[in-house]
Amino acid sequence: MKIKVKALEGKAPTGAKADIELNDDVFGVEPRADILHRVVTWQLENRRGTARAARERSDVARTGKKFGRQKGGGTARHGDRRAPIFIGGGKAHGPRKRDFEQSLNKKIRALGLKMALSDKAKNDNLIVVDSLELKEAKTQALKGNLDKLGLGKTALVIDGDAVAEGFQKASSNLVGLNSLPAMGANVYDIMKHDTLVLTRAAVEKLEARFNG
Known part of the structure; x- marks a missing residue:
């Protein structure tokens, strides 16, 4: 042409x-x-861009040790500090990683x-x-x-x-x-x-x- x-x-x-x-x-x-x-x-x-994920309870690097006794502490019963209600704990129902890359x-x-x-x-x-x-x-x-x-x-x-x-x-x-x-x-x-x-x-x- x-x-x-x-x-x-x-x-x-x-x-x-x-x-x-x-x-x-x-x-x-x-x-x-x-x-x-x-x-x-x-x-x-x-x-x-890849959607950024939040760290949930299972992703937070904190001790799994029970930090207080079950009764008599005057607070709610908790197993460890990873619970979402604590500062530094995992996020409840946070955004998940989403990758849009195609081949x-x-x-x-x-x-x-x-x-x-x-x-x-x-x-x-x-x-x-x-x-x-x-x-x-x-x-x-x-x-x-x-x-x-x-x-x-x-x-x-x-x-x-x-x-x-x-x-x-x-x-x-x-x-x-x-x-x-x-x-x-x-x-x-x-x-x-x-x-x-x-x-x-x-x-x-x-x-x-x-x-x-």
């Missing part, structure tokens, strides 16, 4: 660099809603990412730019350049090993625009945004990620 390469600022590349060939094994996979749903659910569940086969996770990329390419919501290098890291200038690209309300920009520093600074105040290095590309963030913007370096990294 061939796609036109655009420039973030200045003139678009010409000649051999005007187009980029996208690997159909990565950008030409037929999306399936059930696979995408499984991967997104797996991502969101694994983001949840998902690596092949399904990889397939889901391919389908997310393919979905953007299929629906013309994929833009490839030459690079994210800017002459001046100015937010207002960057906003004007991005408007020319025809982005939707929200856009995800993916670069190569790391997002260009100037672009990151200039885009930090733009609402609805997020950026990631290629290593951080994931199904949830791609599907969440209206438009996906990739650099040449990002395309190479993503294709190498599946072919390597």
Whole structure:
């Protein structure tokens, strides 16, 4: 699949660099809603922190010795100091530990990412730019350049090993625009945004990620 390469600022590349060939094994996979749903659910569940448990009577490290006689003490009868009514005792009916982590086969996770990329390419919501290098890291200038690209309300920009520093600074105040290095590309963030913007370096990294 061939796609036109655009420039973030200045003139678009010409000649051999005007187009980029996208690997159909990565950008030409037929999306399936059930696979995408499984991967997104797996991502969101694994983001949840483990619910903290309270120590109950059996978990408190206190002596089990009966601390007072059964009768004649003028107080209620107790076996040990672990009872919930004492300071330092166990909590009565406290919260239990809940772990939300799920497992998902690596092949399904990889397939889901391919389908997310393919979905953007299929629906013309994929833009490839030459690079994210800017002459001046100015937010207002960057906003004007991005408007020319025809982005939707929200856009995800993916670069190569790391997002260009100037672009990151200039885009930090733009609402609805997020950026990631290629290593951080994931199904949830791609599907969440209206438009996906990739650099040449990002395309190479993503294709190498599946072919390597």
